[in-house]
Amino acid sequence: MSPPKEVDLIPEEQAILREWRELFVEHYTEDIKGLQGHHDNVYGFEVDHLLIDQKDRLRLDFHTMPTRVLELGTRVLREQFEHHLVQMRPVIRVVGFPENYLRSVDSLRMRDRSSLVSLNVKINDVSPAYGWLKTTVYECRGCGTRIEVEQRRARERESPGPCRICIQKLIEDGKEEEITRRLFADFTEYKFLQEECNYEDLQDVSMSQVAYNSDLHVLNCSTKVQIVGTVVDDLVGDVEPQSYARVNGIVRVQPIPDRTFAKDTRRTLSLDVLSVEPLALHE
Numbered sequence: 001m002s003p004p005k006e007v008d009l010i011p012e013e014q015a016i017l018r019e020w021r022e023l024f025v026e027h028y029t030e031d032i033k034g035l036q037g038h039h040d041n042v043y044g045f046e047v048d049h050l051l052i053d054q055k056d057r058l059r060l061d062f063h064t065m066p067t068r069v070l071e072l073g074t075r076v077l078r079e080q081f082e083h084h085l086v087q088m089r090p091v092i093r094v095v096g097f098p099e100n101y102l103r104s105v106d107s108l109r110m111r112d113r114s115s116l117v118s119l120n121v122k123i124n125d126v127s128p129a130y131g132w133l134k135t136t137v138y139e140c141r142g143c144g145t146r147i148e149v150e151q152r153r154a155r156e157r158e159s160p161g162p163c164r165i166c167i168q169k170l171i172e173d174g175k176e177e178e179i180t181r182r183l184f185a186d187f188t189e190y191k192f193l194q195e196e197c198n199y200e201d202l203q204d205v206s207m208s209q210v211a212y213n214s215d216l217h218v219l220n221c222s223t224k225v226q227i228v229g230t231v232v233d234d235l236v237g238d239v240e241p242q243s244y245a246r247v248n249g250i251v252r253v254q255p256i257p258d259r260t261f262a263k264d265t266r267r268t269l270s271l272d273v274l275s276v277e278p279l280a281l282h283e
């Protein structure tokens with residue numbers, strides 16, 4: 001795999017990469033070396049939130065833009081895995097969030113979208129595993145250029161725009177009529193390379209708010225206060241129905257599942273699960 005391209009990053013992002021690199025080298029080198037010889041496809045690598053909190057940039061940015069910071073961290077971890085000859089694809093699982101992230105399910109509102117939260121829950125139900133098309137890959141029928149389009153989960157598939165290379169060529173050749181036709185053409189100009197697309201495994205997990213006392217005794221488990229979360233990659237197949245857990249994740253806004261028309265504006269909250277920490281509760 002080619003080394004990460006850092007030239008396209010702004011200075012703040014360079015700083016994030018640097019701090020992630022320090023964090024992994026300072027605290028996790030031995031753990032990474034210990035993974036040599038494992039042959040799973042994907043590996044969920046737990047990172048203690050406390051260590052993120054000790055880095056100036058990460059502390060701030062992980063809180064305000066967790067998705068981007070995790071993307072950058074994954075780049076660094078992938079590089080560290082390669083450096084230590086670990087062949088799996090890493091996924092960062094941040095654990096040990098401080099108590100101030102702890103929220104109750106019924107307190108979540110639209111304004112919490114994109115925020116990091118921790119929830120104490122009982123796992124009610126886990127859907128069968130399924131997949132989604134994360135990146136679609138196309139090939140221009142005109143010039144053979146490969147185009148990748150990042151997709152969003154549970155949204156209409158995005159198509160590539162007109163092929164820039166073909167348009168540039170038509171401009172150079174002065175074929176103006178042809179340019180207009182290409183700009184308004186649909187994506188039949190492209191061949192869809194199904195086998196080269198990037199897929200991600202996922203499961204939907206329905207969860208209920210749970211309250212417990214200091215003896216880890218369940219005081220209340222509400223069937224009314226529920227939220228659906230999504231787990232991906234290494235967490236698929238890992239979450240047990242009827243178990244208790246602290247689930248850490250990012251609040252997302254989704255179209256309601258049973259919408260009957262595509263442009264329905266109603267939305268519901270869900271959770272993109274970043275990590276699951278078992279709670280040893282008893283009833």
Ligand SMILES: [Zn+2]
Nearest residue numbers: 140143163166
């Ligand atoms: Zn082209």
